[in-house]
Amino acid sequence: MGTERRNDDVLGCVLAALGTPFLVLEWLLSLPRRRRRNRLLAGGKIRCPHCLATVYIEGRAVCPACATTSWGSYLSCPNPQCDWQTNAVDCPTCKATIFLETT
Numbered sequence: 001m002g003t004e005r006r007n008d009d010v011l012g013c014v015l016a017a018l019g020t021p022f023l024v025l026e027w028l029l030s031l032p033r034r035r036r037r038n039r040l041l042a043g044g045k046i047r048c049p050h051c052l053a054t055v056y057i058e059g060r061a062v063c064p065a066c067a068t069t070s071w072g073s074y075l076s077c078p079n080p081q082c083d084w085q086t087n088a089v090d091c092p093t094c095k096a097t098i099f100l101e102t103t
């Protein structure tokens with residue numbers, strides 16, 4: 001009888017001790033996912049989630065609102081009087097619209 005009781009206590013202690021590391025582990029596992037997304041945006045290109053082609057979000061961009069042509073991000077217009085911006089780009093390969101998560 002005494003032995004069973006002690007086993008339960010040990011199990012309870014182990015579970016309690018495991019609870020916190022599991023939360024930390026979950027957080028650590030979510031880090032590469034977040035970092036990868038940031039790195040892709042900073043690198044000026046993303047991967048199309050539909051056809052997996054590389055889609056550049058930086059280059060020679062023409063603003064659809066004021067027709068300003070510039071070298072830089074396709075996601076916003078450098079003209080301060082226009083201020084056009086978007087969170088979506090079209091994949092040149094499969095023509096799907098890809099929405100970007102902006103922070």
Ligand SMILES: [Zn+2]
Pocket residue numbers: 063064065066067068077078079082083084
């Ligand atoms: Zn513009």
Ligand SMILES: [Zn+2]
Pocket residue numbers: 048049050051052053091092093094095096
């Ligand atoms: Zn595509």
